[in-house]
Amino acid sequence: xxxxxxxxxxxxxxxxxxxxxxxxxxxxxxxxxxxxxxxxxxxxxxxxxxxxxxxxxxxxxxxxxxxxxxxxxxxxxxxxxxxxxxxxxxxxxxxxxxxxxxxxxxxxxxxxxxxxxxxxxxxxxxxxxxxxxxxxxxxxxxxxxxxxxxxxxxxxxxxxxxxxxxxxxxxxxxxxxxxxxxxx
Ligand SMILES: [Zn+2]
Numbered sequence: 576x577x578x579x580x581x582x583x584x585x586x587x588x589x590x591x592x593x594x595x596x597x598x599x600x601x602x603x604x605x606x607x608x609x610x611x612x613x614x615x616x617x618x619x620x621x622x623x624x625x626x627x628x629x630x631x632x633x634x635x636x637x638x639x640x641x642x643x644x645x646x647x648x649x650x651x652x653x654x655x656x657x658x659x660x661x662x663x664x665x666x667x668x669x670x671x672x673x674x675x676x677x678x679x680x681x682x683x684x685x686x687x688x689x690x691x692x693x694x695x696x697x698x699x700x701x702x703x704x705x706x707x708x709x710x711x712x713x714x715x716x717x718x719x720x721x722x723x724x725x726x727x728x729x730x731x732x733x734x735x736x737x738x739x740x741x742x743x744x745x746x747x748x749x750x751x752x753x754x755x756x757x758x759x
Contacts, residue, residue, distance in 0.1 A: 579613045579627040584677045584759040586628075590723040593623075593630040596656045599699040603633070607654050607697055610635045619675045621713045623720030626676050632657045634717040638710050648710050655702065658694035658718050663687040670712055672726045680757070681750070683735040684726050686712050727757045 582588055596603065606629065614622040614635055624633040633656050640650035667685040674680075690711040692704045706714050716726055730736055736757065737750040 576612045577609050578616045579609050581613065581617065581622075581626050581675050582628050584725070584727075584757065586676075588625055588628050588630060589676055589720070589725065591625065591630045592723050593625050593632045593721040595632050596695075599656070599695070599697060603656070604697050607633060607635065611637075611652065611654070614675075617675050621717040622675065623717045625720050625723075632721045634658055634714075634721070636710070636713050636717060638713060643709060646708060646710060648704075648706065653704060654697060655692065655694035655704070656697065656699075658692050658714070658721070660690055660715065660718060661693050661703075662689075662691040663715075664689040670709070672712065672716055674716070674726055677725065677727065677757070679739050680727075680753075681737050681739060682726055682730045684712075684716075684729045686715050686729075688712075690714055692718070730756065732756075 610622050610627060613627060614637065620638050621634065621636040624631050636653040638649050643649035665688040668688050669683050669685050671681050672684045688708055688711055690706045692706060692714050694702055696702050733753050733756050736753045738753050739748055740751055741748050
């Protein structure tokens with residue numbers, strides 16, 4: 576297992592449409608393991624292969640148990656090859672999102688709260704997941720990555736974007752507004 580480098584906003588690989596996975600081999604399993612380790616190391620709740628510079632359709636998702644005790648999927652690890660959203664339901668809800676490829680920023684994104692996802696496991700076997708609430712949000716965010724879409728693309732008003740700043744003296748984080756939308 577290895578912690579991989581996460582590429583950042585501005586890297587063209589984040590904007591490419593990723594390729595479908597056809598070979599469910601040891602190399603894929605190794606990448607999935609490394610992505611899980613990388614996500615956990617960065618305290619993330621999800622990671623898509625393009626974020627480690629590999630443009631294939633693979634995501635890992637793990638919502639923490641803490642704070643989401645009411646969701647039976649909290650704390651569960653999902654590794655999904657060729658994920659697709661087959662159904663989205665419910666009225667759009669605004670919620671905060673960040674991204675390991677855009678460190679230091681949080682934005683308010685509207686998404687539907689119920690998602691059905693289909694895909695394959697690492698052996699190529701079909702899987703289907705029903706996600707609600709925050710988990711549905713994470714899946715939509717990660718699947719967006721496979722299409723070269725970032726959460727900032729869903730934000731059309733700079734007032735919905737905030738920068739997280741660390742104050743070393745006070746050893747505290749605080750939020751500050753941004754003047755303009757981000758590009759990249
Ligand atoms: Zn992201």
